[in-house]
Amino acid sequence: MNFRLIVLWLVVGIPLLWGVSKTLQNALKLFT
Amino acid sequence: MPASFLDRESTVAPAGYNRFLVPPAALAVHLAIGQAYAFSTFNLPLTKLLGITHADPADWKLTDVGWTFSIAIAILGLSAAVFGHWVERVGPRKSMFTAALCFGGGFIVSAVGMHFHQLWVLYLGYGVLGGCGLGIGYISPVSTLIKWFPDRPGMATGMAIMGFGGGALIAAPLSLLLMEHFKSPISTGVLETFVTMGVIYFMYMMIGVIAVRVPAADWKPAGWVPSAKAQRLVTSANVAVDLAWRTRQFWLLWGVLCMNVTAGIGVLGQASPMIQEIFSGRVTPAAAAGFVGLLSLFNMGGRFFWATTSDYLGRRNTYMVFFLLGILLYSTVPSLGHLGYIELFVAAFAVILSMYGGGFATIPAYLRDMFGTMNVGAIHGRLLTAWSVAGVLGPVLVNYIRQFQIDHGVAKAQAYSITMYIMCGLLFVGFLCNLAMRPVDERYHYRAPKPAK
Numbered sequence: 001m002n003f004r005l006i007v008l009w010l011v012v013g014i015p016l017l018w019g020v021s022k023t024l025q026n027a028l029k030l031f032t
Numbered sequence: 033m034p035a036s037f038l039d040r041e042s043t044v045a046p047a048g049y050n051r052f053l054v055p056p057a058a059l060a061v062h063l064a065i066g067q068a069y070a071f072s073t074f075n076l077p078l079t080k081l082l083g084i085t086h087a088d089p090a091d092w093k094l095t096d097v098g099w100t101f102s103i104a105i106a107i108l109g110l111s112a113a114v115f116g117h118w119v120e121r122v123g124p125r126k127s128m129f130t131a132a133l134c135f136g137g138g139f140i141v142s143a144v145g146m147h148f149h150q151l152w153v154l155y156l157g158y159g160v161l162g163g164c165g166l167g168i169g170y171i172s173p174v175s176t177l178i179k180w181f182p183d184r185p186g187m188a189t190g191m192a193i194m195g196f197g198g199g200a201l202i203a204a205p206l207s208l209l210l211m212e213h214f215k216s217p218i219s220t221g222v223l224e225t226f227v228t229m230g231v232i233y234f235m236y237m238m239i240g241v242i243a244v245r246v247p248a249a250d251w252k253p254a255g256w257v258p259s260a261k262a263q264r265l266v267t268s269a270n271v272a273v274d275l276a277w278r279t280r281q282f283w284l285l286w287g288v289l290c291m292n293v294t295a296g297i298g299v300l301g302q303a304s305p306m307i308q309e310i311f312s313g314r315v316t317p318a319a320a321a322g323f324v325g326l327l328s329l330f331n332m333g334g335r336f337f338w339a340t341t342s343d344y345l346g347r348r349n350t351y352m353v354f355f356l357l358g359i360l361l362y363s364t365v366p367s368l369g370h371l372g373y374i375e376l377f378v379a380a381f382a383v384i385l386s387m388y389g390g391g392f393a394t395i396p397a398y399l400r401d402m403f404g405t406m407n408v409g410a411i412h413g414r415l416l417t418a419w420s421v422a423g424v425l426g427p428v429l430v431n432y433i434r435q436f437q438i439d440h441g442v443a444k445a446q447a448y449s450i451t452m453y454i455m456c457g458l459l460f461v462g463f464l465c466n467l468a469m470r471p472v473d474e475r476y477h478y479r480a481p482k483p484a485k
Contacts, residue, residue, distance in 0.1 A: 008056040008243055012063060012195070019201030023325040030315070030322040030378065 038241075040123030045245035051180045051253070053243060058173030058192035060240035061128050064233040065135055065169045066199015068108075069328070071101045071158075073207040077222040078154075081146055084220055092151055100142075100159050102423070107163025109420030112171050116413020117273055119168060124176045128241045131169030136234030138162025143226040167416070169237070170196065174396045175409030179247050182405075183256050186347075186397040190339025193393040197332030201325075203229075265348055265469065269477040270404030276411045281402050281472050284465045288351055289395050290418035290425075291462030295358060295455045296331075296388025298426030299381065302434075303327055309444040310369040310377070323378060330382040331389040338390025339397065347398040348469055354387040355463035359456045366449040392419075402472055429454060 036042065078097045082088040119127040138161040145153025173192050181188035210228055214221030258268075276282050299306070304320040315323070342350040361380045368377040395415065400408050430451050437447040 002050055002053075005050055005053055008053060008239075011239060012056045012059040015202050016059075016063065016195075016198050019198060019203075019205065020329065022205040023201045023329050026318075027322040027326040027329065030319045030326065031375075 038122075038126040038129055040125070040246065043123055043125045043244060043246050044248055045251075047248075049245060049247075051247070054173075054177060054180050054245060055188065055191045057128075057240040057243035057245075058177055059195040060243070061131060061169045061173060061237050062192050062195030063199045063202060064237045065131070065166050066196040067203035067229070067233065068101070068104055068162075068166055069197070069200030070203035070207060071104070073204050073211075074222055074225075077211060077220040078146070080220050081149060081222070084218065090149075092149075096151060097154075100154055103155055103159030104163040104166060105423040106420045107160055108166040108170065109417045109423075111164040111167030112413035112416040113167075114413075115164075115168050116171055116410035117407075119171055119413065120175060120273070120407055120410040123246060124172050124244045125241055127168055127172040128237065128244060131165045131172055132234050132237035132241060133165070134161050135165025135169060135237065136230045138165055139226045139230030139233065143223050143230070146223040146226065167413070170416070171409050171413045173240070173244065174412055175405065175407075176244065176246050178396065178400050178405055178408055179251075181253075182258070183253055184340070184343050185400050186342040186394060187336075187340040189396040190336045190393040193339070193396075194332055194335040194389075196392070197328065197335050197389050200328055201332065263346075264471060265346070266401045267404055267471060269472075269474070270406035271402075271411075271472055271476050272478050273407040273410040273414065275476045275478075276403050276407065276472075277414050279472050279476055281469060282411070282415070284469055285395065285398060285402070286415055286418045287465035288398075288462050289391060289415060290422050291458045291465070292351070292354055292358075292388065292391035293419055293422035294426040294429070295362070295458050295462075296385060296391070296426070297422055298428075298430035298451070298455075300324075300327060300331070300385065300388070301427045302430045303381070306448055307377075310448060311372070311374055312445055314372075314374065323381075326378065327381060327385045330386040334386025334389035335393035338387065339393035342394045342397060347394060347401050348466060350390070350394055351398070351466045352463070354391055355459045355466060358384060358387055358459045359463070362452045362455045362459065365452050366446075369445065369448070402469075404478070406478060 075094060075097050079087050079091050079094050082091045115127075138157045138159075141157030141161055142154045143157075145151070145157055174189055177188040177192055178185045207225060207229070210225040211221040214224035214228075262268075271279070303324045304317070307323050308315050308317065308320045338350060338354075345353070361384050365377065365380050368380060396408065396412050399411050399415065403411050430448075433451045433454065434447045437450060438444060
């Protein structure tokens with residue numbers, strides 16, 4: 001695998017996953 | 033004169049370049065500008081700039097601050113329409129760089145406006161300058177991605193435009209974290225947060241500026257052969273931007289986008305009070321915030337899912353699903369509310385919002401199918417004026433009709449029913465526009481000028 005490809009996808013993927021996890025934590029309050 | 037780093041010539045990819053390096057470049061820009069959807073996190077702190085812990089009589093009013101977002105979205109559509117041709121001409125790197133300057137600069141100018149407590153500077157900074165960054169940044173990578181992925185144009189543009197939906201998921205918690213960090217007895221922390229976010233977003237968008245590449249003119253994916261079987265609504269010709277907007281197809285697509293966005297955007301803006309009023313006593317404000325988050329998640333996921341699906345289903349059929357399923361869901365939502373089926377109510381809106389996002393993400397590929405790749409970015413820019421109109425129409429419909437009904441004695445829990453049926457009507461108009469779609473007449477097709485003898 002291309003090193004540059006992995007780094008670029010991590011740069012966009014990590015913040016996105018952080019945002020998704022924070023949103024899911026909030027969304028769970030709807031059903032608890 | 034040698035080409036500068038920002039020129040299109042400097043971005044042409046060498047042979048063997050991995051095309052999957054391009055979507056993250058586009059995502060870096062879209063994840064940044066998607067912050068716009070989370071602007072409401074600043075609304076209350078902006079009304080306490082002088083009072084800090086409370087709103088001072090001299091502080092800005094919430095309704096005045098609210099205009100900042102509306103101006104930014106209106107300028108988004110206008111700048112995409114005005115600068116679309118320029119973006120197409122100069123290429124993705126220079127346009128992404130301009131977008132980064134405008135968007136990052138918009139935050140800094142807004143911070144200056146807060147420092148001097150001048151509301152018009154906030155409008156100028158985030159609304160006008162930032163709005164230009166939104167519009168230019170939104171369309172910058174679209175035609176580049178379509179050229180890199182002629183075999184999967186829906187998936188490629190869906191990936192980038194998904195970033196615009198995802199940007200809010202990052203920006204909302206990031207803004208809260210930063211404001212909490214900078215908060216002090218003499219500051220709400222919002223001014224410092226704007227400066228920090230301006231710098232962060234500029235640098236983040238620069239990753240896209242540096243990484244983006246355009247394919248060589250004769251490049252094709254390895255082993256890919258364009259389908260020999262002619263598809264009725266997929267052209268192999270090109271239409272120039274100045275002719276495209278004079279065609280019937282452009283305005284039908286304008287109607288398709290406008291109706292699809294209007295039906296979703298009003299609900300998105302009112303989701304929190306709506307669920308609390310319909311399920312009065314059962315949904316707390318915290319749970320309602322969770323509902324808004326869930327809708328944002330489906331708005332983001334729908335962009336990738338539906339745009340990718342459209343590569344297999346066809347663009348027109350995908351919009352048919354949006355409109356027909358949308359009508360079905362909107363017409364059942366009032367009953368689900370009255371019967372108290374909260375899980376089904378949430379699920380219905382999650383699907384509706386996925387189709388709202390899907391509508392945004394599938395439209396560039398639909399334009400490519402109708403008008404070819406030559407000026408697709410510029411045509412997309414002009415089509416985004418439909419978003420500006422929908423951005424006003426959707427919230428006005430939802431808010432004013434609700435208020436009108438409450439003023440006439442309708443209970444709050446029932447005040448949304450008529451709005452939902454009006455949304456069905458709007459979706460039906462979109463359905464008719466989509467149904468009327470035919471190939472663009474050959475007289476509009478681009479013909480390269482014959483070389484002089």
